[in-house]
Amino acid sequence: MTVGLDIKWALRWIALSAEAMAEHRVELIELDRPIGDSDHGENMDRGFKAVTEKIAEVLPEKPGPALKLAAMTLISKVGGAAGPLYGTAFLRAAAALGDEPEIDAAALVTALQAARDGIVARGKAEPGDKTMVDAWTPAVDAAAAAAGDGDVRKVLDAAAEAAEHGAVATEPMIARKGRASYLGERSAGHRDPGAQSSAYILRAAAEAAK
């Protein structure tokens, strides 16, 4: 049996997410351009930069509190649709993890599910609506399926891979939620920026566990 995930993982996850947002800032702006308002990469980069600063200031000691700090910072720094949605996701995940110092595969799946459910509760999007839900839902399903032998790394790898496929799968969809929905059928043929940023964030989670 592999070891569980601890505060080091949580901090690395956040750090790698911040790196990914900085690295893909322009790409996420470009994805948001044809079907949105050209700010998703800017929003996420601004948000995760603020999270990084906050983490360095507070130095949380357990995964739950670390994710809660990230959540609160995203809520107060990102704005737009992504701020409250990612904020809620991290907040719910943090609540699910509670004060435990270490996370096993089952707890991890529960936390990912809570994150996804938080996004759905706030945004009311269903799978197929061309939103970040289309990355998170397959990710959560794959994570649950991979949890059998209790390896958190396998769980995270499965989630990341499924999220990546989910993001790609948003391309032909016609948006029914978020800004892209204003375009109606013209939204087809473009990848959803929030689904793509979700894939990067879940990939960061998997990398952080290596």
Next chain:
Amino acid sequence: MTVGLDIKWALRWIALSAEAMAEHRVELIELDRPIGDSDHGENMDRGFKAVTEKIAEVLPEKPGPALKLAAMTLISKVGGAAGPLYGTAFLRAAAALGDEPEIDAAALVTALQAARDGIVARGKAEPGDKTMVDAWTPAVDAAAAAAGDGDVRKVLDAAAEAAEHGAVATEPMIARKGRASYLGERSAGHRDPGAQSSAYILRAAAEAAK
């Protein structure tokens, strides 16, 4: 001795001027673009179209009244700098011609001088200031010089040719009057639109006598 100029000439002059303004409308707009405000061709075309209509309405019977009608119409339809300047030119020429049914070479030279003096009186430009004065002044001088043998056609040909050279000669000048003067040294290298329209109008006068 050739015959003098009569009402037919005056009406043809006006008609050919109107044609020239319509034909060179875009060219005169383009000359006004780099050193002015892109309206000279539009102004002159609008003005001479109105003159043509007025002439058809009133059917003046002598050169002086015909030019006076043109003057009043230009003043009330053109606006800008060109309206009052051309208006004054035609008005002064008309006054010089008075009610005579026929114009000989001497009277013609006097009328052209009066026109030029009218432009100078209103606009206060001197030769070399890069304005229509730089077409009219050499035209008047050439007309006076050609008047010796009393041939009005020679007078008009000389005036037209001198005006054409005068217009070309404005190219290197640095403007000191009119809108082009705001550009200072940057006005050099462009032909003055008003000098060019003056050349067209004086050429129309010569053609009308043929």
Next chain:
Amino acid sequence: MKKLINDPGAVVDESVEGFGLAHADLVTVNPDPKYILRKDAPVAGKVALVSGGGSGHEPLHGGFVGMGMLDAAVPGAVFTSPTPDQILAATLAANSGAGVVHIVKNYTGDVLNFETAAELAQAEDVEVRTVLVNDDVAVLDSLYTAGRRGVGGTVLVEKIAGAAAERGDDLDAVAAMGGRVNQNVRTMGVALAACTVPHAGKPSFELEENEIEIGIGIHGEPGRHRIPMENADGITDRLLDPVVSDLGLASGENVLLFVNGMGGTPQSELYIVYRRAARVLAEKGVTVARSLVGNYITSLEMQGCSITVLRLDDEMTRLWDAPVRTPALRWGV
């Protein structure tokens, strides 16, 4: 991208600072969390109106802070809704005890952030009501989508609900008046050229020399469809028809006609559009009792316009005419 800015990341900070300096007689600016407050807020006994949204729509919303309109405006980053802590701070600062009405344009981001702020304010015992503005007929309205956007009608909601608050209506009445305006207002817009978001550095969409985009919103997002360029009368008809039919306007009704510039269109062109719209309404027997023409809710330097029609009743008309004293809208005082 050529803009009169220093740093794409500082556009909102510097612009709001300049705004505060220029209008120090009417507003104060709180730099962090950032909001713009009516100079004499909180106004004792008065219901407070707070609105906000992404920046780049100026004069909306900051330009409408002052007597007879908003008590506070909360600017987000360019085209990005503000955050709950900003909205909460503005709500608390504006509240005199009579409660606060949030005027929220219907975008997922605005809705979610204002929702969170309202919950937080209520947790601090501040009563909040929310008026959601969703007047854009370019967007199909359905329970299963994000719904219609809030666009031009927002200005009219803020003015008329602001007047209701100023005359002393209570919290529910002010919110109800905002809702009444929203129910009677519809808008549709067109872009001749896109705008460039400073941090993006590129136009938000590309239009050929001979194309226009019909049904655009106010965030540089593309519209419903793209058509070949038409003349002003033709474009006006394309915008006005769906507005009129969605409102179900009948002969004999009174309206306010609002032709709004998107930021980069000369006023002379807005009046050419106004002329046609006024004529078409007159032909339908509709009386244009009030009008507004100008740049009031913009998309940076976008070229284009929107047409908004508000069905007026006597009370709304009186509230429209009531005194207002803000940087961007001022009369009667």
Next chain:
Amino acid sequence: MKKLINDPGAVVDESVEGFGLAHADLVTVNPDPKYILRKDAPVAGKVALVSGGGSGHEPLHGGFVGMGMLDAAVPGAVFTSPTPDQILAATLAANSGAGVVHIVKNYTGDVLNFETAAELAQAEDVEVRTVLVNDDVAVLDSLYTAGRRGVGGTVLVEKIAGAAAERGDDLDAVAAMGGRVNQNVRTMGVALAACTVPHAGKPSFELEENEIEIGIGIHGEPGRHRIPMENADGITDRLLDPVVSDLGLASGENVLLFVNGMGGTPQSELYIVYRRAARVLAEKGVTVARSLVGNYITSLEMQGCSITVLRLDDEMTRLWDAPVRTPALRWGV
């Protein structure tokens, strides 16, 4: 060229017609000869103010017709000064018997056409005084040239002289007040992109992506020189410095700071410029006692701005604050 117009030749007619429809409470439009008249003109006993010039600078001048400002405005073709018969008709319609002040921007065309109109009016026993506005420091002032252009300062001359007329000053006093404003006001402008005159169909000059034009006027004419793009603070300094030094502003003086948009620049950018200008003036010990920010004298959809500084004394300040009720400027009533 993409514009919300029907026919390049009908832009002014249709736009002014729409303007008249939208502001029928404040003005009446005479279609031919074309002028815009204050609704209640002639105002008994009051000196009348008449201004005008080429169209394309909206809201100037029509937007400033009304109580406390102009009695009539005379629009020419786009960027072409109006004709004497238009100006004469407006002058006669506005005159109550107390005489008429012509406010004329210093361009050869405007000067000549207003001059002729003034002669014609005087021949009909109407007393006319002319205030020539020439505030543009980008242009070298000399007896041997056309002299400085009238630009942003025109708005301030019209407001302050208008207030003097409204309070009952006589003809010479109103003209003197206009002259006093002109003597104390200076302006300089910048273009980031040119405008397109409808009948010309092409931009009036071409700027590379990295160039700006310093010292532009308001007719789409090129400026004094072209420089590489700079940030907003740098550009502001380039405009403000010559204005301040030409005015000879000293520490302790009061000014009105006016940042004007050329038509295609977002308000947010104007406030970034305002912020810098206000700071620089403050550093020099100059008090910005009044401000104006927005599109008031434009060049169609040109991108850029101008900075105008007016040295204020107490009387000018009072007249600036006096009530005004026009389509584009309104306060105190």
